[in-house]
Amino acid sequence: MPKDGGIGASTKRREDVRFLTGNGRYTDDINLRGQAHAYFLRSQVAHGKINGIDTAAAEAMDGVIRVFTAKDFEGVGGMPCGWQITDKHGQPMQEPKHPILAEGKVRHVGDPVAVVIAETLEQARDAAEAIELDIEDLPAVVDMKAALAEGAPKVHDDLTSNLCYDWGFVEENKAAVEDAFAKAAHVTTLELVNQRLVANPMEPRVAVGDYDPWNDNSTLYTTSQNPHVIRLLMGAFVLGIPEHKLRVVAPDVGGGFGTKIFHYAEEAFCTFAARQLKRPVKWTSSRSEAFISDAHGRDHVTKIQLALDDANNFTAIRTETYANMGAYLSTFAPSVPTWLHGTLMAGNYRTPLIYVNVKAVFTNTVPVDAYRGAGRPEATFQLERVIDKAARELGVDPVELRRQNFIKADQFPYATPVAVEYDTGNYDATMDKMLEISDYAGFAARAEESKKRGKLRGFGIAHYIEACGIAPSNLVGQLGARAGLYESATVRVNATGSISIYTGSHSHGQGHETTFAQVVAEMIGIDAGQVEINHGDTANTPMGMGTYGSRSLAVGGSALVKATNKVINKAKKIAAHLLEASEADIELADGKFTVAGTDKSVDWAGVTLAAYVPHNYPLESMEPGLEETAFYDPSNFTYPSGAYGCEVEVDPETGEVEILAFTAADDFGNVVNPMIVEGQVHGGIAQGIGQALLERCVYDEDGQLVSGSYMDYAMPRADDLPNYTVDHSCVTPCTHNPLGVKGCGEAGAIGSPPAVINAVIDALQRGGHSHVTHIDMPASPSRVWAAMNAQ
Amino acid sequence: MTKVTLTVNGRSMSGQAEGRTLLSSFLREELGLTGTHVGCDTSQCGACVVHMDGQAVKSCTVLAQDVDGASVTTIEGMANADGSLGTIQQAFQDHHGLQCGFCTPGMVMASAALLAENPKPTEAEVRHYLEGNICRCTGYHNIVKAVMAASGQDAGGAVAAE
Structure with a gap:
């Protein structure tokens, strides 16, 4: 019987009402009295030397207030990078300066060169056209391997080369891995491209800077997933504004998918310009501008090898990846191909020896950073593709080859050779569930039926592991993170019993206002309507690290449980006083405190009122009031896992791939709101199918972005996608957080690309195209047709 | 500058x-009706769909001066007279047809136009009609369910609790 409230109920989202009536408050909906508008003039070439910028004509135009260029930022810090990688020789990565506006050189199409501030946006845009830029074209580097060649043009002249770092993991295991390959009975090799993507949340980025000169207070309204992180980075490292003089507000945010984690130049610019001009300054990105200024995702070129013994046991894996950093290091870029990728290379399997090499490369392209899954989709895609290829080479069932090598349910906790310890999981269970729901047993008959219609049907399987809930702060500190990764919550109980929660997590579509209230309501036994969730404003929320990496419930929810438990403990003391009983005898259930074994009780509101009107209250031993804050630092990552099955039909005449069914069986541990969890999985699968079949961010050899708008970049539409069958009934609760939750936000985007491509290859193989062992994403009709017809 | 009514x-x-x-931008900046959203600059995303003289239009493809005197319905005009959610809006909430909410106004306006034209669409017709509206969060599954439910047809799948 489904629950109708509390933990486990598909409670309707309370935030929907404002969104459905046009009453959301997104950053672009904010217009401040006296606000001026900023327009960024951006480089149209990928690489060039700035010989001069003549702004005189622009400054003389109607409505123009001021034109800014790099010279206005002397003494201002550059955009900081939040993660330092140490290379395989023990040396720090090469870390170039990243100025707010381009200094001396432009390094990618979209690199901002000047900003016009005017009374209206139209005036600012018109004036920008009057700026004379003297930029001397320089040869651009776009391809990563070419960028590393001897004599290649350097993106940053003061660095020794375009190599950011050459990382080996685990370097000490390298010789043993080589040895295992030398002894292998079979080695499967796969070279692949995990193509560059653009996250494309539907709300473009916006920044509104405001300044109160009388109190020296700055405020930034911004489209961010983590306002406290922006305040810390921008205040401490860029503009030199202490936290108590800087407020960052991220109101309703229209999707993030990672690309709104990072601290962007436009945020620092608007905050800086508002202080200079002593009036609000607003910038709203156009979509075309988003394509050349939002951090991109993925962009790995990889060779993976899997070694097996003569009984088909995995004995070793080695991978070599080139990871594109773009022209500058975005906030968390260096961590994505390393710690968020290398540590996942064990997947769900007992492979004893693994070596991962990653070369991160600067090119004249937009910076690349975390996008939904961030490193984990790249790891999963390689692994699940190479296992599928190995199964074909060995003539064994891809399901059985996986099962044979799975970490078994009785082997947890399981320490992998890539430095992580999985707490729980049951991979056979999720695999069984997926095969059952997708009617894998009936596939052969369906394939036969397709064949009669001249179509090629295929079934693709992928099993993923994810590391969510980043992360123990002391661990990530050792790995180069320049931030802690705890989360926070304040539970402010009001006098009449209602509760105001202030969380460091941020909701930009995830529904925290509903689910976090479900958790607190269940713990106390009151109606969820009495609990209000506040987030997104550094002025009232405790310092927290925000929302990404599927961490909100696992880390933020744990902080919330901790703070709520502190409140309950104090409330029990108050109840004990009111009931003249021993605290040990007080029980809380259904919003009522009872003395165990008696009918003496006081309700929740009676206790909260006593806390704030302490007439009958143990003032000598306890403070009045009922408000607690907790910070929660996780002791480990969480490890959701799941089995994904994709059934496709390929039209051999056109190469077109149609997805007929998509099944996901996920183990997310405990689930607070099944409806919301299913929605998260749907959205992740859609982005994964988008990567597998449609999306590709393309640069030409001169560094021009060819796919720079929705006319050219294939966003998945309603009729491109199937319905999804999703299941989360396989539950192995997380053992190290209080809710036993694992996180569900990225799973869909991680598990689905290899399932789709495995299905396409399966269809072609079954259709007699046995020479086709791999197709790079997106598996567009032209690529599929060309692969089928290649001889 | 010209006055537009x-x-x-x-x-x-x-x-x-x-x-x-x-x-x-006239609706958003001049009239303060910020429920209509702008998600692209190539008339692809559909976040800005409104009804103009009874037709669904992408309001980013219309010049304000050209439509002086027109009758426009925006997302702010879609609730019932008593302020409660209209049928389509309610179906979107019941079926979790929105996450971040940014594409939602355009989705609701496009869905309303579809159901006015075709009160009992098939699922394939819903998907085809909504091709001009991009959602990056939901994967469309629950949007399609919501529109089917709003048309009085069995949407299948779970419905939210209160």
Whole structure:
């Protein structure tokens, strides 16, 4: 019987009402009295030397207030990078300066060169056209391997080369891995491209800077997933504004998918310009501008090898990846191909020896950073593709080859050779569930039926592991993170019993206002309507690290449980006083405190009122009031896992791939709101199918972005996608957080690309195209047709 | 600048527009109706869909000066008279047809136009009709369910609890 409230109920989202009536408050909906508008003039070439910028004509135009260029930022810090990688020789990565506006050189199409501030946006845009830029074209580097060649043009002249770092993991295991390959009975090799993507949340980025000169207070309204992180980075490292003089507000945010984690130049610019001009300054990105200024995702070129013994046991894996950093290091870029990728290379399997090499490369392209899954989709895609290829080479069932090598349910906790310890999981269970729901047993008959219609049907399987809930702060500190990764919550109980929660997590579509209230309501036994969730404003929320990496419930929810438990403990003391009983005898259930074994009780509101009107209250031993804050630092990552099955039909005449069914069986541990969890999985699968079949961010050899708008970049539409069958009934609760939750936000985007491509290859193989062992994403009709017809 | 007067959600409203001012920015900036969203600059995403003289239009494809005197319905005009959610809006909430909410106004307006034209669409017709509206969060599954439910047809799948 489904629950109708509390933990486990598909409670309707309370935030929907404002969104459905046009009453959301997104950053672009904010217009401040006296606000001026900023327009960024951006480089149209990928690489060039700035010989001069003549702004005189622009400054003389109607409505123009001021034109800014790099010279206005002397003494201002550059955009900081939040993660330092140490290379395989023990040396720090090469870390170039990243100025707010381009200094001396432009390094990618979209690199901002000047900003016009005017009374209206139209005036600012018109004036920008009057700026004379003297930029001397320089040869651009776009391809990563070419960028590393001897004599290649350097993106940053003061660095020794375009190599950011050459990382080996685990370097000490390298010789043993080589040895295992030398002894292998079979080695499967796969070279692949995990193509560059653009996250494309539907709300473009916006920044509104405001300044109160009388109190020296700055405020930034911004489209961010983590306002406290922006305040810390921008205040401490860029503009030199202490936290108590800087407020960052991220109101309703229209999707993030990672690309709104990072601290962007436009945020620092608007905050800086508002202080200079002593009036609000607003910038709203156009979509075309988003394509050349939002951090991109993925962009790995990889060779993976899997070694097996003569009984088909995995004995070793080695991978070599080139990871594109773009022209500058975005906030968390260096961590994505390393710690968020290398540590996942064990997947769900007992492979004893693994070596991962990653070369991160600067090119004249937009910076690349975390996008939904961030490193984990790249790891999963390689692994699940190479296992599928190995199964074909060995003539064994891809399901059985996986099962044979799975970490078994009785082997947890399981320490992998890539430095992580999985707490729980049951991979056979999720695999069984997926095969059952997708009617894998009936596939052969369906394939036969397709064949009669001249179509090629295929079934693709992928099993993923994810590391969510980043992360123990002391661990990530050792790995180069320049931030802690705890989360926070304040539970402010009001006098009449209602509760105001202030969380460091941020909701930009995830529904925290509903689910976090479900958790607190269940713990106390009151109606969820009495609990209000506040987030997104550094002025009232405790310092927290925000929302990404599927961490909100696992880390933020744990902080919330901790703070709520502190409140309950104090409330029990108050109840004990009111009931003249021993605290040990007080029980809380259904919003009522009872003395165990008696009918003496006081309700929740009676206790909260006593806390704030302490007439009958143990003032000598306890403070009045009922408000607690907790910070929660996780002791480990969480490890959701799941089995994904994709059934496709390929039209051999056109190469077109149609997805007929998509099944996901996920183990997310405990689930607070099944409806919301299913929605998260749907959205992740859609982005994964988008990567597998449609999306590709393309640069030409001169560094021009060819796919720079929705006319050219294939966003998945309603009729491109199937319905999804999703299941989360396989539950192995997380053992190290209080809710036993694992996180569900990225799973869909991680598990689905290899399932789709495995299905396409399966269809072609079954259709007699046995020479086709791999197709790079997106598996567009032209690529599929060309692969089928290649001889 | 020219004065433009529209009937918006049944009320006469006026503002100033340049020749290049789009209806989407006129609604948002001049009339303060920020429920209509702008998600692209190539008329692809559909976040800005409104109804103009009974037709669904992408308001970023319309020049405000060209439609002086028109009758426009925006997302702000879609609730019932008592303020409760209209049928389509309610179906979107019941079936979790939205996450971040940014594409939602355009989705609701496009869905309303579809159901006015075709009160009992098939699922394939819903998917085809909504091709001009991009959602990055939901994967469309629950949007399609919501529109089917709003049309009085069995949407299948789970419905939210209160």
